Structures are given as structure tokens and as C-alpha cells.
Amino acid sequence: EVQLVESGGGLVQPGRSLRLSCAASGFTFDDYAMHWVRQAPGKGLEWVSGISWSSTNIGYADSVKGRFTISRDNAKNSLYLQMNSLGAEDTALYYCAKDISGAGTYYFDYWGLGTLVTVSS
């Protein structure tokens, strides 16, 4: 059974940093691209970032480019999102999602339950 479990969320002050993790199991992690998608309270879905199986193909939404860094450790079956210079607009539930391909340019067949990031002083 595919499982994606996010962690690392919490309350953080504006301008500070946070690192999210996603632990994957139930599939061959290094065969697939992975993504982060966020959802602000009461709002819709926003793709944040994606990374191919080999980390050679990485993309970011314009809203986070230069502040967020996605990475993965295939040996640990884990996906990460380093978030710097956080602002109130980054407050959201952050989902980890599995791509159906290794390249990262497709849709998402499994999602985690999300980890909540709240940016507030």
C-alpha cells in the first residue's frame, strides 16, 4: 500500500525557515517523480514544486522560486522542502504527492494527508 506521510509543519514567524519532510513507502521511490502541493485555508490547490526521480529535473511555482528548495534522498525514501523567508502567504496545508512518471511532468496518483504550516508573529 502506498503511503506518503508529511511532517515538519508548525507555527513559524515571518522571515524564518522551515523544512518539510515526506516519508514514502509501498512503492519503489526512486522510480517516480514527487511534488509538493499546498492549499491555503479555505482555498484551492497550488502546485509548489516538483522533482524528477534522479533530481535532474526540478521546477518551482513563481510564488516560491528563490525561497523554497525541493530535494530528495532516494536511499531514505524521503522528499524534502526547505522553505526560507516565509511570509503569511505561505500559510497552508502542504501535501506531498507522487507522480505517475519518473520525469515529473504528469499527474498525481497518490497524496499524503498534509502538514500544516502557519506563518504568524
Add this chain to the structure above:
Amino acid sequence: EIVMTQSPATLSVSPGERATLSCRASQSVSSNLAWYQQKPGQAPRLLIYAASTRATGIAARFSGSGSGTEFTLTISSLQSEDFAVYYCQQYNNWPETFGQGTKVEIK
């Protein structure tokens, strides 16, 4: 960035009736479009990919159509468990983008 626009924002439908949801792309995404269903407090669930292919385990009452810039999700006979928010997503280009969602509510 490709902008995805869904309509209507809210659709009020009686159980057993047909629901038709629309999604428009600001430029062609070919057939690289997916639909997701999200219920309160849950993660999104993949319904349709490649514009018209049902994902594994998805009921036949869900169907998708369209290509290029105009897409439709049809639920042929709404069941109680279908009342939710539906999102379209284009994966033709990065950044992948979602529509703002259509809420299907009980009439």
C-alpha cells in the same frame, strides 16, 4: 504560466441528476489534463487523467472529455458521496496549474 479557469464556482444538484463541470485553459494543454475530487478534511483523489481516462477504481458515472483548451467533467447520476470540490489540473507544462475548483453541493 497556464491559467486554468473552472466554472461554475458552485453547482447545486439533486441526487440522481447529472452534473457538468467545465475547465478552460489559457492556452492549449493538448490532452494533458487531470481531474481530482476533494472532500472536506481529505486529500485530493485522482478521478480522470489524459482528459478522459478514468483512474483505477473510479466509478463509470464519472467521465471526462475535451482537448486543447476546453474540458468537461460529467457525473451522470450524482450519488451522495459525490458532493465535493472538483479541481482540474494541467500537466502539459511546468508549473503545473490547477483550476480554482467547482463545489458540487446538494440542491
